[in-house]
Amino acid sequence: MFSQEELDKAISTVDIIGDLAVIKIPREWEERRFEIGEALLSSLKGVRGVFRQTTPADDEYKVRGLEWLAGERDTLTLYREHGCCFKVDISNVYFSPRLSFERLRIARLTKKGEVLVNMFAGVGTFSIVSVVKGLAEKVYSIDKNPAAFKFMMENVVLNRVSGKVFPILGDSKDVAPELEGVADRVLMPLPALALDYLPYAVSCLRDGGWIHVYLHQKGRRRDVVRSGVESLKKALKDRILSAGGRVVRSVGRETYQIVVDVELAPSHSPSLEISRGLRYD
Template sequence: MKMLGIKVPKQDAEKVRKKLIELGLLDTNFKVKHEGEFVIFPVKEKIEGFEIVEETFERAKKRFHSYREVVEIPSELGHLLPSSFDIIGDIAIIELPEELIPYGENIGRAILRAHKHIKAVFAKGSKVLGEYRVRELIHLAGEKRTETIHRENGIRLKLDVAKVYFSPRLATERMRIFEKTKEGEIIFDMFAGIGPYSILLAKKAKIVFACDINPWAIKYLEENKKLNKVENVVPILGDVRKVAGQIKADRVIMNLPKFAHEFLKEAMISVKKGGVVHYYGFSHEDNLFDEHIEMIEMAAEELGKSVKILEKRKVRPYAPYQFNIAIDFAVF
């Protein structure tokens, strides 16, 4: 079926396209046509000042802004659909309430349809558990694999989402620490995982000591060193308690929010006088920082040291009324 179009020279196409969108006249249900040195736009009505033609246009595939636009579930359960989910590389991980578990496959397929770059969808099957901080994952749709390469802050991170802990939601926080890091520093990443802090900070640091108790995390950290051509990261497999004190760092990263308070002394004996510790924790919104600062000050006092709080901030919401918080402090 023939329909209206306007024909413009290629060099004017982008300017015209923007103007048509602004006026609400571009018919986005159909694809733009290219014809030699000209571009033909499908339009909803005649527009003065342009060459009007009648053309047959190919129907465009509809783009969806959210998987919730295409998912097939009972309408009364629609309000339970999560508004967001984690994307790690080309893998999506979504947290579903119990009522939606029977519709998991439909939800997974809808995510694949709405997000073409996602190749596999999993649901969170448990809370983060065990000393390796991993969770059970339930396959919903797409490829049945859990290894991927995630890109953030100019680095690439290879990982298996079923074997190591990783949160893509901390990318901004990791860049904040990178911006505070000075050239030539010695860094101690106490709970390094696959190296999202370590690999990034290695761009500025003299050396980064990266410790983790999970052998899979250290395996991927070694791979990520090669992937990013980084030489100055030293992976250490083992309990950080056995490493603490053997390193004297300018900056210590404590990214273990649930248990970081248990390792405050280890951090303090591993940092130079005047060095900085980046501490992470979980808090209720009614009392975000006081309890954590009290634990920091008590640990320092027991070691005969003092601390100066440099910055405290909310990193991200973690659960209803709960936040992941960060406290930067110097040790003297």
């Protein structure tokens, strides 16, 4: 049996995705993992299946490895957030409920009539929330994972945003030339590729605009946003009008996921680097 303290510790590591729970189990609990699964199944209201994350999301499609622990084995679920519904199969697409605040924050930053490019769209969560809860007029929503693209297509219909969210199957670096100069705002919610794909994001902007770059940064919490902004200053040089960011979440020992919101000047403008200063939240 688990003590309440142990159960609370286990629950603190759980991602609830629809009616499924995914847990990271510390090494000292591995032999008791099925017992933990049963305990969570009994404790978490509305959960019908419990899974353990066995590997991080580091393959080509950023899908994490899973092991069934308790309840039903079906990995297909319906996740609800900000008035939207998303079909997700946690066994073959990347999904994190821990980005819920970020999805709404980005939606609220959009202005009437804006066109967005989402370079790493997954099942369409950022893209769809930006239309349903924001003022985006159109979102080009790109992902290279065929399974994610399939669910994105379904989720566009499910949320009645056909004609506003346009799913595209492909690697965003290959798609970017077809979207050159179309966007007012570009989303890059994949830290592993964000800096490498930054030139393609810039190419998608009309002539100036916003890029939201998600990064993993090591260091002290109070320093990681500043270091992330400095990385982007080096990459973008004199195109930056303003830049600021926030810590999204902790993802490991002294490692944080951050987001940096960068406003770029039109390409023909004179040097304006940090002319409005940097902000650190």
